[in-house]
Amino acid sequence: MLQVALVFGFWVNYGVNENISPEGNKQWHIPVAVQFVPAGVLVICMIPMIESPRWLASRGRLQDARKSLSWVRNLPEDHPYISTELSRIETAIEEELRSTGQAAGWKQMYKELFQAGVRGRVALACGLVVFQNFTGINAINYYSPTIFKSIGFTGTSVGLLATGIFGIVKMVATMLYAFLLVDRVGRRPLLLVGGVGAGFSMFYLAGYSKISGSFGAVPPMDAGARCAVAMVYIYSFFYGFSWNGIPWLFTSEVLPTRVRTLGMAFCICLQWLTQFVVVYSLPHMVLGITYGTFLFFGSCTVLAIIFAWLFIPETKGVQLEDMDLLFGRDVPIRANQATASYNEAIAAKLAAESHGREKEMVLAEVERA
Structure with missing residues (x-):
């Protein structure tokens, strides 16, 4: 939904620039006002949302947790799968309490x-x-007309049009x-492959900007x-x-x-802080x-790939x-060692x-005998 909202934002800016006179305040009043629509829809849609089964179980509301889990899995409340999963949730919560103590509070x-x-x-x-x-996405999100200008696109409307297409491509990739991809391919391969593609693109932009001198003059559209x-x-x-959604999923x-x-x-605060810095x-x-801007983000993407590969x-x-x-x-911090330990x-x-199930079956046979 965030990507859909970004695409709407890009195209609203383009439409306003094309059709609304820059004289007066309408050119900025309209984009600001449009933002209240998705915000209102979000608030309304959150009203019927159910609580997390794990949160309910952690508060001792096991029956509510069973109902919530039944809704999430689309299974009856008395289904064996629901009972098994709820039992695992309770066991995990009890283990957390044993390892951290029974105290609560901030x-x-x-x-x-x-x-x-x-x-x-x-x-x-x-x-x-x-x-x-630091892979550079918000540099393009916020300053895409400037970025497109740096590679030869001149004119506000042209830059905003190119930005709108950029938003559509990003939205399609996120969908x-x-x-399709995250639960079939996995998180780690997507981070690595996505990082390679994004880094290569940044290095090309750096090389092109350096060779063509696009930051100093408008290059030919060759x-x-x-x-x-x-x-x-x-x-x-x-x-x-890759890097657009997986960090949020991994963190949660x-x-x-x-x-x-x-x-x-804590992580979201750090995310917004680094976004502000960029x-x-x-x-x-x-x-x-100048062209070192692309070189910087490309180098950060290389570091991101190394980080994902190792950890x-x-x-x-x-x-x-x-x-x-x-x-x-006691699990090693290296990714390959952690995976081996988990397996x-x-x-x-x-x-x-x-072994426990076999033991229960033997005991049941003995009792029947």
Whole structure:
């Protein structure tokens, strides 16, 4: 929905610039007023939303948690799958309470957030949201007319039109991520592939800007210029199905239930802080280092790829109650080692469950005999 809103914003700006006179205040009144429509729809749609089954279970409201889980899974409340999943949720919550103590409150939550086994997850989530901004996406989101001007597109309307197309490409890529790729391909491969595509695009833009001198004069609209425009869209596509959404998903799924709200708030604050740094710095970067702006964001994308390769394990298919096996107190921080440790733990867990079921079957046969 965020990407849809961005596309609407881009095209509203283009439409207003084309059809509304710059004299007076209507040119900025209309874009500001339009923003109240999706905000109002969001508030209205949140009213019937149900509470999370895990949150309800953590508050001792098990019957409400069962109803909520039944709605989420589209299964009857007495279905064996619902009972099994609810039992796992209760077990996970009890384990969290045993490891952190029975105390509640913000002070206790802050202590839990930075204890061993949790602070590593916070650090990884923070790293993802920082690189999410330093790959350069908000530089284009906020200053796309300036970016297009730097590669030869002149005129406000032309820049806004190119920006609108950029928004559509990014929206389509994000929808592909959400509905098709993330649960089939996985988080980690998308981060790596998306980073490679986005980084390559930034390095091409840096090279083109340097060779053509586009920051100092308007270059001819030749094959190199058209390729530069295409690279902006290619960057948008690769970023859209990878670094655009995965940091948010990763942050929300890896943190323990008791500290998830606080941990998410911490990461979101850092995300907005780094976004402010990028947006505030970009005009000075364009004036001061010109083509080095693209070079900077491309280099940050390389660092993002290295970070994801070394430290971000695959979380596809990992249930929330099993995240402790992937990011636990004694689990290695390297992604490949963490994944190997998780696979061993899951194998041992399944073997124990299988042994328990066999034991129950033997006891049942003995009782029948």
